[in-house]
């Protein structure tokens with residue numbers, strides 16, 4: 101509900117026009133909604149204590165800005181990976197090392213709205229290397245390294261507003277894409293909002309991904325009319341080399357969109373031939389335009405992120421690049437666009453449409469060859485709807501949003517308004533099953549369900565509203581996911597579990613593809629952090645004017661040094677803390693009294709830095725925040741702060757090895 105800005109009265113009007121009656125999402129409460137699930141359902145999702153789940157699920161945190169990691173089928177939460185938002189638990193965005201990850205052309209932006217996790221693929225199959233996720237509000241894409249489950253890079257997307265149709269990958273992760281949801285002046289300038297249709301544009305951005313390092317870069321942008329590009333998926337198999345972006349607001353309106361952007365019977369799916377784009381780039385047929393955007397990368401050897409500002413982008417203009425983009429008419433205000441595992445069927449989920457149209461990729465190619473064009477818009481041919489249609493799923497439900505596939509010839513579509521998942525057959529378009537959701541389902545996910553090889557065993561529906569499903573928690577209720585067993589003919593609901601923030605999309609992958617590569621420690625000998633102390637002998641405190649660098653180590657169960665004197669009011673103190681442990685699962689934490697900051701949570705072999713500005717004299721304790729051994733409580737120390745004009749010498753010590761100076 102929060103995501104999809106559909107106002108019910110408008111939808112109701114639209115649907116009445118279509119001769120349909122409205123079943124409200126929360127009026128769905130049927131018999132099975134209230135009762136407990138049968139014990140066979142509980143057994144189906146039960147993973148005994150000490151045993152592993154079969155799949156990882158990466159679920160977007162929506163307005164939490166983060167990415168959470170669950171096990172399937174148990175629904176157990178393993179980790180919340182901080183991506184776009186500060187996370188005090190892990191010190192993310194608070195420590196000096198990760199701050200640069202959140203840098204943008206607008207400065208430090210400590211939050212975003214994260215919608216679509218997308219796993220990297222090789223040959224159209226998930227490969228377990230990276231998970232990408234989009235930042236919607238201040239357009240960005242993040243790359244999470246799945247050996248460490250940490251954010252490794254965040255790149256800003258220039259000339260965009262609302263990076264929603266993102267970051268869907270191509271078959272070999274050649275690119276992840278970013279289509280702008282909001283039209284914006286291109287480049288940004290001071291113009292009347294009413295000049296929307298003329299002055300505003302919609303950019304589709306291709307971000308290249310380095311095969312080895314994963315390093316992202318803006319490869320090129322395609323400049324299109326200022327439709328609202330909503331979602332995307334790339335082709336696979338026969339349609340490899342293409343990406344499909346849905347659009348709404350082909351009316352090019354800039355006010356009261358709930359009415360004004362619902363005028364056309366059909367909007368478009370923009371089909372971009374990115375292989376052709378590569379040719380045009382090679383031939384130099386692009387315009388280089390100024391743009392300001394940040395590319396922030398975390399370096400695992402220095403344990404530190406660096407932000408680089410970039411200032412140019414290559415832009416392709418369809419009028420000058422024939423064959424680059426085609427519009428596929430699609431009823432009506434389509435939200436999701438999904439490509440089946442063979443790459444032949446392109447499913448447009450027209451949220452205001454009574455039926456669901458499926459396009460045929462073969463027919464798209466034929467229509468292009470035969471020039472079966474309805475018209476041309478700003479250099480983009482509009483293909484004839486009848487010529488590209490593969491089939492229509494008749495009256496499947498109300499408000500279709502997203503579709504995934506099981507690899508056995510079936511498609512599963514979510515319906516927001518009628519609050520259900522509907523299973524239908526590719527090719528015959530008949531509906532074979534439907535299952536209610538509690539309530540108002542948005543995305544759905546089948547592990548590998550948008551790849552060439554889905555694991556068609558489970559389906560996760562992600563719901564916007566939970567109402568009466570959980571214990572109440574005041575006005576704000578949890579969002580949730582529901583797990584269905586889809587191994588048989590009929591879908592079976594086997595588990596409800598709450599989610600962190602609003603779940604949008606998710607990705608699932610066999611645990612076996614990730615477990616082996618998962619990192620346990622950072623080898624201390626590879627630590628290239630400029631302020632690391634790689635052993636207690638290297639622990640020291642250095643004054644440079646009024647800046648004080650503390651090179652500190654931690655190991656069960658003490659800090660070195662643990663007594664520091666000679667710090668003065670007004671100093672800028674940096675605690676560079678290195679965890680000397682080399683065992684799995686032995687982090688230590690660090691915090692100091694009065695720090696206007698979060699703790700540090702430091703993994704074995706890692707160095708992190710906490711900034712502290714003491715504002716009063718006294719002796720202040722610091723301690724380890726993570727219960728690390730039987731003597732964890734003893735893992736503590738003091739820093740003495742003297743007046744600004746004090747002559748107390750700078751000293752530090754640990755036990756009898758004092759003073760270490």
Ligand code: RUQ
Nearest residue numbers: 103215542543604
């Ligand atoms: S959206 S509930 Cu942000 Cu992907 Cu469709």
Ligand code: CUA
Nearest residue numbers: 688724726728
């Ligand atoms: Cu180290 Cu607790």
